[in-house]
Amino acid sequence: MTTLLSLSPFLLLSVIGLSAALVAASDVLELSDGDFDYTSAEHETMLVEFFAPWCGHCQKLAPEYESAATKLKGIVPLAKVDCTTNSETCSRFGVNGYPTLKIFRNGEEASSYDGPRSCSEEDMDSFINHFDASVIGFFSGSDSEQLAEFQKAASAMRDSYRFGHTTDLGLGLKHGVETESVLLFRPPRLNNKFEESEVKFDEGISTSSLRRFIRDNIFGMCPHLTSENRDKLKGRDLLTAYYEVDYLRNPKGSNYWRNRVMKVASQFQSQGLSYSVADRREFLEELEDEFGLGLSDGGELPMVTIRTREGHKYTMREEFTRDGKALERFLEEYFAGRLKRYLKSQPVPESNKGPVKVVVAETFEEIPKYNELGEQLSSDPNIVIAKMDATANDVPSGYDVQGFPTIYFAPAGKKEAPKRYEGGREVKDFLSYLKKEAAHSLVLSGGREDL
Structure with a gap:
């Protein structure tokens, strides 16, 4: 049955x-x-x-x-x-x-209602062919101890996931089932060549073990992010490609861009970033308010963002290319730590001469970072980390200051002109630059010499 x-x-x-x-x-x-x-x-x-x-x-x-x-x-x-x-x-x-x-x-x-309608292979296929993933247990009989555990687990989680079971092992033959097993079937609309559409559960069945298995495998490599499942995807660093995703009216078009995301993502699978696609119309308010993007950005092409567990946000400003090269470059920059975080910010003031200085989101983060750099290099006798209020002091010759903050590196005891710093604004970026430019090895706080 x-x-x-x-x-x-x-x-x-x-x-x-x-x-x-x-x-x-x-x-x-x-x-x-x-x-x-x-x-x-x-x-x-x-x-x-x-x-x-x-x-x-x-x-x-x-x-x-x-x-x-x-x-x-x-x-x-x-x-x-x-x-x-x-x-x-x-x-x-x-x-x-x-x-x-x-x-x-x-x-x-x-x-x-996902109750019994008949017991044929056709009905099994119909159950699996659903918008959401399905978890099906294959058991040898109604008196199976594993079946009893499966039913207990299914009862506890049935409000979140779709479950089914059969006591006819023959229905599982085409899925490689020969003994009692549990399989997770990802939605057929999301089938792709980059991953298996069926995942076998190999542990002893319990509510906790089955819950963990579903959580780790149900979304696959690149799920369809919706307002209903977004909470389940929280707690991870997530890249999302937003475009017109409509699996009801245009499944082929929806998978066209998703496959291109997955092709590039497969090159970076081991680096801890998760991937998804979403309908930009469904998340339009979020795209506009949190990432500064709207429906006009990119036209029909996907718009790509990254949101980390810490809440850091990044946007791909280069136009999405059909060969995936733009996305590949974006990910290379992200993993190399060279991407500038997106901050919702007022423009940096062109003039900041008032008695009360204006700090906006884009400059607020840089002040603590620069202070942290100074603390780390406070024990180094060869490096001076300094700052000057360009609105209250004349700027020395050789330094062109058009906006704030502007950072220069001046080699000590040399006649070389100061070099304008154009790198990243994280502490590690400053240290990497100084290692390359400084004449001596850096000495970090605590007296540790950084070779």
Whole structure:
């Protein structure tokens, strides 16, 4: 028997699992965009099938659904919505495949119905072919100890993930299953040549071990970031490519750019950065407010950002190229520590002569960094870290100061002209530059000589 984990009342499970019987008149309510809310609100519990007339799975389910509607008449109503003519309702409830069954209570969506419909390989494939990932256990019988543990874990996590199981090991043969196993199936829309679409769980089944396995593997190399799953992707350094991602209407176009992101990302997999793609329309407010980007930036091309666990933000200013070279250069600069962080900041003042100095986000960070550099080199007799208020002092000849802060390196005891510093503004960047330019080895704080 195959069970694609039920979230519905036991009565619905029992009746829909029965064999079909043709009925003369339909007891299934037909709902539309115009009457869905009104009709569904009239019933304490209602099961709704969202379907498309051309869908083979829908056609197969139809007689069973009719039979169930007749048997449950007066107890729990069954309804259906044709998504080819009522797209507003189907879109509102996130219908991404057919048939989709949902339970409504007093007009509000209560849960998705993933209960048993039949026990064929075709239905197993239909369950896996979903917008979200699926976790399926393959067991040798209903008395399996591993099955009992799997059901306990599934019950604890079913609000977050999709679970199913079967006691027919034969259904797992084409997935390489020969003994009791658990497989995670990533959404077919995200299948790609850079990673496996199925991941096998090899540990002993427990709620904690299965939860850890799902957390580590469900998203894969480059997930589709949405407002629903973004919290699960927090806590990592994340690169996101924003463009028109629409897997319902344009799956091929959505994967076109995603594949290019993955091709480049595969070169940097071991360096601790995660990757994702997202619909820029869904995150437009965030792009504008937090990264200074809008719909016009890049046109149809992806806009790329990095947000680290510490909250540091970076944006790729070079136009995304179809060969991926621009993204590759961006990542090389990021991992080399040469990228300038994006800061939401007012412009640096051209003149700062007032009694109260204006500090903006772009200059605020540099002041502590420069002070830290001075502390680290305070024991070095050959290096002087200095600063001068150019608004209160005449600038010596040889120093061109047009904006703030401006940094120069002046070799000691030499007739060479001062060199304007154009490197990064992190302490490690300053130290790297001084190692190269200074005539002596640096002596860092604590008396340690840095060779």
